[in-house]
Amino acid sequence: MLQENKHTWRWADVRDITNIVNLAEQQFQGEIDHILTCSPHVYAYNVDRTLTEQRHRLDKEQILVNYNGEKLQAYSWIGRGTYTHYSNDEIAEGKFIHMDLTLSSRKRIELLKDTLVNWEAWARAINIPVLVSTSVRREQTAFMRIHERMGYDVRGAIAYKRIKEMKCEQ
Numbered sequence: 001m002l003q004e005n006k007h008t009w010r011w012a013d014v015r016d017i018t019n020i021v022n023l024a025e026q027q028f029q030g031e032i033d034h035i036l037t038c039s040p041h042v043y044a045y046n047v048d049r050t051l052t053e054q055r056h057r058l059d060k061e062q063i064l065v066n067y068n069g070e071k072l073q074a075y076s077w078i079g080r081g082t083y084t085h086y087s088n089d090e091i092a093e094g095k096f097i098h099m100d101l102t103l104s105s106r107k108r109i110e111l112l113k114d115t116l117v118n119w120e121a122w123a124r125a126i127n128i129p130v131l132v133s134t135s136v137r138r139e140q141t142a143f144m145r146i147h148e149r150m151g152y153d154v155r156g157a158i159a160y161k162r163i164k165e166m167k168c169e170q
Contacts, residue, residue: 008066009064009065009066009076009114009118010064010065010066011054011062011063011064011065012047012051012054012063012064012065012075013051014048014051016051016063016065016072016075017044017047017048017051018044019065019072020043020047020063020065020072020075020098021040021043021044021047022072023072023075023098023099023100024043024096024098025038025040027098027099027100027101028098028137031136031137031138032136047063050063050077050079051063059080059125059126060079060080060081061077061078061079061080061095062076062077062078062079062122063075063076063077064076064115064118066111066114071100072100073099073100073103073107073111074097074098074099074100074111074115075096075097075098075099076094076096076097076115076118076119077094077095077096077097078092078093078094078095078119078122078123079092079093079095080092080093080123080126080128082132089129089130090128090129090130091128091130091131091132092119092122092123092126092128092130092131092132092163093132094115094119094131094132094133094134097111097112097115097133099111099112105142109142109146112143112146113146113150116133116146116147116150119131119133120161120163123163124163124164127164128163128164129162129163129164130160130161130162130163131160131161131163132158132159132160132161133147133152133158133159134157134158134159135157136157140157144157144159147159147161
């Protein structure tokens with residue numbers, strides 16, 4: 001189990017799929033409903049696919065969950081294999097950090113900081129030099145400000161952080 005700032009995180013497993021999908025639907029679907037047609041079945045499939053991959057390859061994708069008793073407070077999802085068209089640097093991409101928005105601001109900030117620390121540790125452990133975190137939410141100022149305070153270079157709704165030293169490549 002991963003632990004930081006008094007919160008206990010663990011690797012998600014199949015028992016968490018319904019809670020993950022429900023939290024995403026209840027708390028975040030409204031942010032993209034007018035743009036994309038959301039399908040809980042597609043999301044459940046993709047969470048399940050990632051959990052299967054995670055059981056066999058901890059270095060490909062990772063979904064962590066954080067509960068308070070029986071209630072899912074937050075989950076985070078990160079993956080690898082993203083590249084830009086102008087660099088050979090692999091990028092670890094933070095796919096989701098969803099949390100219960102009824103939690104206090106302080107608690108949500110602590111959970112976000114935990115997530116960023118865990119994502120950075122994961123990227124370091126598997127030698128990925130760059131970490132990127134994005135937001136599709138309309139209100140993202142506080143979210144991006146926390147990234148900035150944790151050493152990210154924020155550009156609009158995208159936050160970048162170099163995890164490993166840069167080497168010049170010819």
